Structures are given as C-alpha cells and as structure tokens.
Amino acid sequence: MGEGTLSATNEGRQRGVIETRSIDHVPASERHGKPWHQGPFWFTGNFVLVTMVSGFLGPTVGLSLGYACLAIVLGVGFGTFFMAFHANQGPTMGLPQMIQSRAQFGSRGAIVPFTATVFVYVGFIVFDLVLATQALQTVLPGGRWFWYPFLMLVAVVLAVIGHDLLHWVQRWLTPILLVFFGVFTVYAVAHVGSAPEAVESGWTLTGFLIMFSVAAGYQISYSVYVSDYSRYLPTDTPARGVITWTYLGAGASAVWLMCLGALLGTHLEAPDAVGSLVTVGNDLFSGFGTLLVLISVPALLTICAVNSYGAMLTSASAVDGFTPVQPGVRARVTGIGIIAVLSVIIALALPSDYLGSFNNFVLLMLYFLIPWTAVNLADFYLVRRGHYAITEMYNPNGMYGRWAWRGLTAYVVGLLAMIPFMSLSFYVGPAARALDGVDIAFIVGLVVGGGLYVLLTRGLDLTEEAARIEESNRELNGLVSRGLAVPAATDHLGSEL
Template sequence: MSHPGTSERDSVIEQHSIDYVPGSERHGKVWHQAPFWFTGNFVLPTMVTGFVGPAMGLSVGFSVLAIVVGVLFGTFFMAFHANQGPRMGLPQMIQSRAQFGSRGAVVPFAATVFVYVGFLVFDTILATQGIQLVLSGGKLFWYPVLIVLAIVIAVVGHDLLHFIQRWLTYLLILVFAIVTIVAVVHFATVPMVEAAAAATSGWNWTAFLVQFSLAAGYNISYAVYVSDYTRYLPAKSSAPKLITAVYLGAGVSAIWLMSLGSLLASYIPNADPITSLQQIGDLLVPGFGTFAVLVSVVALVSIMGVNAYGAMLTGTSAVDGFREVRPTVRLRVIGLAIVGLVCLAIALVIPDDYLASFNNFVLLMLYFLVPWTAVNLVDFYLVRHGKYAIAEIVKPGGLYGRWAWRGVTAYFIGFAAMIPFFSTSFYVGPVAELLGGADISFIFGLVVSGGLYLLFCRNLNRSAEATAEAKSNQELEGVAHP
C-alpha cells in the first residue's frame, strides 16, 4: 500500500484512508470525542434496543437496570480502543493485521463489514419512515436519496463527520430532554393500558439477560469504529482523558435512549420508534413530535455517513491484504459507491418486521465481534503495550505476515466456545436452553479468546519488531513529507 502523496491540508476532501496519518496532519481535541460518540449513539436503532426487555415481559425498572449494566459493560471495551488511534495513526480495523496478519484479518473484517452494512440498512429504513411523516415518496425514492447523501458526507470524510456530530449533540440533548420529561410526566399520571401491563408484568431472568446482552453488544459493536475517529488526534493525547470522553459520550447516550425506549415500550403496546416518538412529542405541542422525529432523521443520516465511511475503510483494508492498493480519493469514492449499492439492495428486500431482524442482528454482532475485541485489546495493552512497527502494518507482506496463527486461532476457538450459549430466534444453543433462553455467550468469548491469545503470545519473539519499530516512524514521516 503506497501513500497517496497529497496533503490533507490541500483539500476539503479527506485524502487519507487506510494509510498512516503523519504528525503534521494531526488535529482536533480530545473532548470532541464525547459529543461525536454521543450523537453517534443517539439514533433510533439505539431506542429500538430498549424495546426488547418490555417485549419479553420485563418491567420498565428491570429493563432500565439491564440496560445500564449492559451499556456500562459493553462501552468499557469500546472506549479502550480509542487510545489506539492517536498512538498508531491508523483506522481501527487495519490494526488487526498485527494480531491476525494482512490476510488473516479478513476474518474480523468480514464481521465488521456485516456490522456497518447492517446498521446502514436499518438506519435507511428508519430515516425513510421518519421523512414520510411530512413528505411523500416511497422507499424506491427515499432509500437512494438518503444513501447518496450519506455517501457524499463520507467522501468529504473525517472532519465533516466530526463537525456534524458535534453540533447535532446540542440539538439532540435539547429536543430529547423535552421528550423524556414529557414521557416521564405523562406515564406517571396515566395508568398503564391493560395490554402493556400484561406484557410487562415484572421480573423475568431470561428477558433481563437478553436485554443486558443486547445493550452490551450494541455498544461493543462500536469498537470497530473508534480509532477511525481518533487517529487524527496528536500522538501524545492523554489516554485517560480520551478513553473517558469516548466512554461518557457513547455510554450516556445509549443509557438515555435505550431507557426511553423501554419506557415507551412498557406503556405503548407494539411500540414503534417513529410513531411512539411522534405521539409523545405531540403531547407537549401538536407538531413537536414530528419535529423530534425529523431531528432524529438528521442524526440517522449523519451516522449513515459514519457507517459508510467505516465500511469503505474496512473493505479497502481487506482488498489491500490480497492485492496492494493505492488509497486515493478515487478509490474511496468507488468503495463508498459499492457500499451504497449493497445497502440499497438489502434495504429493499428486508422483511417489514425489521424489529425482529434487528434483534438478531445485534446478537450476531456480539457473537462475531467479542472474540476480535478480546484479541485486539489484549495485544495492545498486555502483549505489545501499544508499541508497533506501523510501517510494517500498512505493508500487506510486512513483518506481521499474511496469516498470524495466534490471533486467528484464538478468534475461532473463542467463537466456538460461545456457540452453546447462543440464543437467537433461529438457533438456541444447548446451554442457553438449560438457562431458559438466556444468552451469556459473550463472557466465554471474551475469556477464551483473550486468554488463549495471551497464552499463545508467551513465546512471541519481539526482537525483530523492536528493530522495525525504531525505523518505522522515520520511514512513515519521510514518506509523508517527500
């Protein structure tokens, strides 16, 4: 992979993709990460995740408890990836080459593209439903329009995404603070309707674990995004402050919106994110609910840009592992166009009952990403302690090899260890059946994958890497400034 050779400062459009960001082009502030991840997580699919507990018979109080514990747990793994961006100057997933090899990394790459495209599809569907409250036109019109808009944002790239996410935070907080207050006051004074009361009767151990797993898995899924948006920060950015900013942004927004979703689903039978939000908002002033939905649509389009951007980076990294590419703007546009077409095709054929599909999607994300995040974090914090030969990572045939058996083996064994604990609508593992359908697979995935990788790396020869590390920075900065 060769460097594009054009300075980021020469164009409004971002020039970098899967290549290294040199020190002279680092910019941004650590605190910006908090609003970025707040808005990134403050979208309607997050609210939908909160519907699950009440739908399975869990009371609103226990649903919120499961959400809080799940989000606090899942965000821990996501936030600790943030420190990798400024230290390595690379997008999140290409860093996996150090653990899996340039071709072995295709394993987590495939899971990651699944995450990006899945979120793009659900975001497109929800955004279209929101727009149709005020504008005519079917999905054959709005799906392409929304996808093209998201791709344009992603083409401009990193700085525009940060700008939009940061300023949307203030509007989202204002609008949803009003919606939340209205919902709490209204439901505190209105008796729960009979259908909702019967459906959310109280404690259910299985439902609690499912809601916990979905909340945790939802935020763990953002682990594959994080360094894409921290890699432009100065290399000496404070790790504790950065991790805290990401944790607070992603954690607070998820707890807030998922909890609001649980409240709505507890009082509104067969709750739908669009109509429920409109209904509650209109209790304040007729039309305010529609306004709240439209604000949510803007946030959805923004996160669609984030998802398209990440899918492009991961897809390009995968191709580069087999055929070296030059990460130009033209290649980024082609990659984004492919992502958009795939998203459009899936969105057009997905069943109307997207809520059931979404729940399975979140669980599958959890299954595929837990072994990867365990291996990646163990390598960064416990094995290599953040020290890598970056120039060798960006070379498909570099020091880290094409197939790294330690990471690949730990991933697959960890994944296999989770299978008996899987619990989805189409497959329930034998242990999950004994637990009444409760899903605790992520615990075994984290422990087995992370533990095995650490064990496999006991005899890792770091001497060759140490020599390469000494040359890496000079080589990269030299390429960046010919």
C-alpha cells in the first residue's frame, strides 16, 4: 500500500460528516472518545432480536428456564471474555481488527480467517433484515422484496457516514431500550413466568452444553468487530477501562435478551421473536407489544450498519493482500455497497425456517472463529505483548510476510482438531457421539490453536522485530515531518490489565 494507506492528506485529516478512513492506520491526532463509550455501543449492538432468538434454543434442547439461564450466563461470560480483550488492540495500534491479523497470518494468509469473518458479518445482516422486516410488517404493508432493500439502504447510509455516527446512535438508543424492555421484562417475569410451561423441560448435559456453546459462540463472533470501534480511542487509553466497558456492555445485553428468550420459549407455544413481543406486550396494555417491536427496529438497523462497516473493512483488507486498495470514502462506499447487495440476495433466498438455520450458523461461527481468536490473542498478549511495526502491516514484502506459517498452521490444526467434537444438526463428530452429543469443540479449538501458536513462536526473533518497530516509528515520524501523517503509538499495551 505504501504511504497512501498509512498517511493522511490534509483533507483526510479533517473530521467531517463522512468518515474518510477505511483500512488505514488512525493517527494520534484523530483519536477521540472515552472508554465508557464502548459500554453503550456494545450494549445496544447486542440488544437486538437476533440475540433473543438465541435464548429460544434452551427449551428446545430440554432445559428448564433456570438451567437455560445458567448456561446462558456462563456461556456469555466465557465468550465475552475473548471478545472484550480484543478491544485493547484498537487504541494500542489504531488499526481495524482484521488488519492486525496480518502479523499472525501474513498479508495474504490472513484471507483464511477473513473468509470466515465475512461469512459472520453477512450472516448477521441477513438475520437482522429478516427480523426488522417482520417487526415492521406488524403495522405496515409491503413484502420482503420491498423491505429488505429499503432497510439495507438505511443501514448503508449509516455505515457510509461511519464510525462516529454509529457510536452516537448506539449511545442514544441505550436508555430507550432500557426503559421499554425493562417494563416488558418485569411484566413477562411476573405474568408469563407464572404460566404453565409449554414444553417439557428439565436438565440434560447435552442441552446445557449446546446452550452454553451457542451463547459463547454468539459473543465470540463479535471478536472480529471490536477494535474497529475502539481504534479511534486515544493511544493512552487504559486497557482495563476499554476491556471492562466492552465486557459489561456486550455481556449485560446478551444475558438479558437470551434469558428473556428462554423465558418466552419455555411458556409460549411456537415462540418467535416478533410474535412473542407483540403477544405478551399487548397483554400489558393495547399496542405496547407493537410499539416494542417497532422500537427494536432502529437497533437492528444500526447493527446491520455495524456489520456492513466491518464486512467492508475485512473484505478490503483481504483484497489489499493481493492488489493494492486505495483507502478512503470511495473504497468504503464501494465495499459497503457490494456487501449490501450480497446480503439482500441471501436474505431473499433464506428459507422460512430461519431459526433452525440460525442455530447452525451460530455454532459454525464458533468453530471457525475460535482458533482465530486463540491465535490473535495469544500473539497480542503472550508473544508480542502489543508491540508491532505498523508500517509492516501494509508491506507485503515486509517482516510479517505474505503467508505466515506459524499462524496458519495453528489455525488449521486447531480447526481440524475440533471436527471430531462438533455437533450440528447435519453432522455429529465421532468424539461428540461418544459423549452422547455433548459439544466441547470450542475448548479443543482454544487449547490446540492458542497453545500450538505459542509453541511455534518460541523461536521467533523478537529482538530483530523490536529494531523493526523502532524503524517503523521513525518512518511514521518522517511522514509527519513531511506533513503526510502523524506519529503512531505502537508500543502501548496498557498498564492496567
């Protein structure tokens, strides 16, 4: 990419309405925001009907409400741990989440996790469009051939304007969601919770671990987003603050909505996200349930925009590994537009039984992202400890190379090691069958992927890399002296872990 990616023209440094950056480095002069902003961003980002759908799984796998909620709390707590620790990578390096993966996988090798990541983004956009359309159709006419493109267009506008608008919208939606869903939840617990159970439930180890895995996988899937929305934070942002706020925001909304989904799934016949809210909410007073689903639409649209934004960054990063991409507004609009068209096409082709598709989708996300997050976090916290040569991330012939065999080996071996332990509706591995369908693939992937990467990097010459980091900083400072860029802070890990 050269200086075009790392530098900013005078126009690029101006903070206007539309974000000008895409896969390039964010210099210190453009950093802004506070750690607590990550809290409402991820609270609202997770406070969507798709999250509640995950909770419906508990009763269907034979769990009582109590056991389903316990599995949700433990699964969310486990998965959000990995997600939140990626948040510190943003202020440390000022890079989009997946660009940083080039240090572990190489500029071209990173396309391996990139492919799975784009799959995650597009998958969530599709499910968000489906649920937002169902919500609007409770009061408005029009079929999916109208609503899917229209809603996607709104999300595209939000994504094109970019980072700051997305943060602003999420922050102001948070108190609205808290009030309306708070009232609904109190009523649902008091009245629905006392009704007879619609399904026979209790305890099964298999069901408990399935619910745990889905909750964990749902949260881990956000790992590929995190530093995209923390990369504008100041370079001296304390690690403890940004990690804690990310964890609390994402974890609280996930536990809330998944447990609410488990409650509705336990006591309602054939529950669905929109229908359940309308039915129970309108029992409280006429029109409240309908109002509730309409209030959920803006949150679905903003997370559609967040997914479109992230998919654009990841796709552009993948393309740039093979042919240079000039960052800027044009690249962002083009990438977001392509993702939008692809998402609408897939949404229109989605079968009506999307809940079954969704459960498989979440588990597949868990399988493909577990070895990536294990390798990425092991590299950042255990191997390189936050010290990277930023300019080398954009140099295909540089020290990180095109195909980094250590990261790729650890990822592939970690993924292969998981296969015997996988348990899906269309495939159950031999180890999972031996365990009566219990799925512990995520544990295997974490241990094998992360552990193997640490072992393979024991011979890595970090002394030579430290010298290259200093040289990288001088290069960035040299660009500053010519008015092209500002200093990057590549040596900050955060002293408050």
